[in-house]
Amino acid sequence: MNLQQLIKEAKQGSSAAEKCLFDEMADSMLLVCCRYVKNREDAEEILLDGFFKFFKNMSSFQFQQDAALYNWVKKIMINECLMFLRKKNSFSMVTEKEADDVALQEDALSNLSAAEIFSLIIQLPVGYRTVFNLSVMEDMDHKEIAALLGIAEGTSRSQLSKAKSLLQQMLIQKGVTYERNKYR
Amino acid sequence: MKETNTGKPFNWKDTVEQLNQLPGEPAFDKGAAWDKLQQRLHKKTNTKKIIWYRLSAACLLIGFITTAIFFTKQAANTVVVVSHAKQIKEAVLQPSITQNENKNNGITGLLTDTNATIHVAVKKDKVMIAATTSITDLAKVELPNLKQKKVPATEMKIAAPFITDTTASYTASASASMKKLKIVHINELGLPIERETSVAQNHQLLFLQSNHLNNRSLVGTQYPEGNSNTAIFSIKLSSPK
Numbered sequence: 001m002n003l004q005q006l007i008k009e010a011k012q013g014s015s016a017a018e019k020c021l022f023d024e025m026a027d028s029m030l031l032v033c034c035r036y037v038k039n040r041e042d043a044e045e046i047l048l049d050g051f052f053k054f055f056k057n058m059s060s061f062q063f064q065q066d067a068a069l070y071n072w073v074k075k076i077m078i079n080e081c082l083m084f085l086r087k088k089n090s091f092s093m094v095t096e097k098e099a100d101d102v103a104l105q106e107d108a109l110s111n112l113s114a115a116e117i118f119s120l121i122i123q124l125p126v127g128y129r130t131v132f133n134l135s136v137m138e139d140m141d142h143k144e145i146a147a148l149l150g151i152a153e154g155t156s157r158s159q160l161s162k163a164k165s166l167l168q169q170m171l172i173q174k175g176v177t178y179e180r181n182k183y184r
Numbered sequence: 185m186k187e188t189n190t191g192k193p194f195n196w197k198d199t200v201e202q203l204n205q206l207p208g209e210p211a212f213d214k215g216a217a218w219d220k221l222q223q224r225l226h227k228k229t230n231t232k233k234i235i236w237y238r239l240s241a242a243c244l245l246i247g248f249i250t251t252a253i254f255f256t257k258q259a260a261n262t263v264v265v266v267s268h269a270k271q272i273k274e275a276v277l278q279p280s281i282t283q284n285e286n287k288n289n290g291i292t293g294l295l296t297d298t299n300a301t302i303h304v305a306v307k308k309d310k311v312m313i314a315a316t317t318s319i320t321d322l323a324k325v326e327l328p329n330l331k332q333k334k335v336p337a338t339e340m341k342i343a344a345p346f347i348t349d350t351t352a353s354y355t356a357s358a359s360a361s362m363k364k365l366k367i368v369h370i371n372e373l374g375l376p377i378e379r380e381t382s383v384a385q386n387h388q389l390l391f392l393q394s395n396h397l398n399n400r401s402l403v404g405t406q407y408p409e410g411n412s413n414t415a416i417f418s419i420k421l422s423s424p425k
Contacts, residue, residue, distance in 0.1 A: 019218055019222075022217075022218050022221065023218070026214050026217065027204060027205055027212060027214075030205075030206065030212050031200070031201075031203055031206065034206055035200070044212070044217065048217060048220055048221050048224065051221055052221060052224055052225060055225060110194050112199075114199050114200055114201075114203045115203060115207035115208075117196065118200055118203055118206075118207055119207060119208075121196075136197070137197050137200065139197070
């Protein structure tokens with residue numbers, strides 16, 4: 001059964017369709033949650049909260065294509081993660097002067113497996129990780145990130161720079177070469 | 185680690201999304217998670233229902249309490265219609281009045297004519313009002329605590345009257361401001377009701393305040409009976425000029 005059919009049945013109150021949707025998307029969404037919230041238990045709790053909201057607000061969703069559904073659910077999960085982090089006061093971002101932009105050597109990065117990349121990301125401190133995720137993984141610009149997190153654009157940029165610097169250090173430890181580009 | 189060089193910009197997103205499950209972690213137990221989620225979905229619905237039930241119950245309770253308070257107040261504000269001194273005893277004997285005294289520390293009177301003299305009898309802790317004719321002016325009369333001997337001239341406070349009309353009924357109340365006063369029949373005191381202030385002699389003269397009462401004046405005189413707790417007042421309501 002395709003996602004469109006599942007959505008249609010779930011909207012009609014089919015519990016079986018809801019379960020199929022959950023089974024279909026739970027793994028990938030848990031990974032999204034774990035990228036923002038390091039703790040596995042917290043991530044699972046957020047996942048359930050996210051799916052709860054998804055099922056509750058499903059009636060307002062107009063199915064167009066599978067990717068749109070995934071993006072919508074992913075957005076719900078990200079919002080839930082950010083809410084969770086805000087509640088825990090995890091963001092301790094102060095306005096700092098912008099750091100040099102750092103470019104990781106892409107060839108070296110491509111040598112890493114997905115699991116290794118994932119491990120690198122979740123090792124970042126929560127502030128860096130959040131900005132890195134929103135900027136690099138979700139393709140948001142600094143203006144959007146600043147609005148979402150309630151921080152200055154400069155802070156967002158500096159957090160991203162620092163995240164990349166830290167990733168470089170981690171890559172060095174892993175024996176990956178890097179280069180540093182200064183834009184200013 | 186693989187040693188490959190594709191030459192393409194590194195795509196973090198695609199790389200990470202290749203993952204099927206968390207690295208180095210046990211697989212996600214979707215069955216257990218689904219059970220939890222289903223419980224939560226079900227529980228939330230029940231909670232909503234319970235909230236509605238509670239809201240309804242609270243509304244009913246508030247309605248019941250409001251009604252109860254309203255009727256209790258009505259009972260407490262029992263009107264004592266005393267148009268003639270003869271009726272005083274009868275009125276006092278009514279059980280509702282006794283209840284009123286206990287609750288409100290005073291008497292409520294309905295006065296229904298323009299020209300009248302109201303006799304207020306005070307003995308110990310009780311107050312009684314009588315009107316020689318029916319009157320329309322209504323006033324809330326608060327009697328002073330007669331036991332306060334230090335007060336040189338005891339004041340009787342009369343609140344502003346309601347605007348009268350011919351059909352409406354009004355309520356006047358007399359209550360002891362500090363202490364509940366006993367209501368007795370005016371004849372039990374055996375004293376003449378006069379407005380001569382000189383009769384008061386060594387006793388306190390009670391003045392009535394708020395003499396405007398729609399251009400009508402009130403005069404009060406105390407006639408003690410040797411007992412400091414006993415007094416009689418005459419209140420004259422004259423017609424507006």
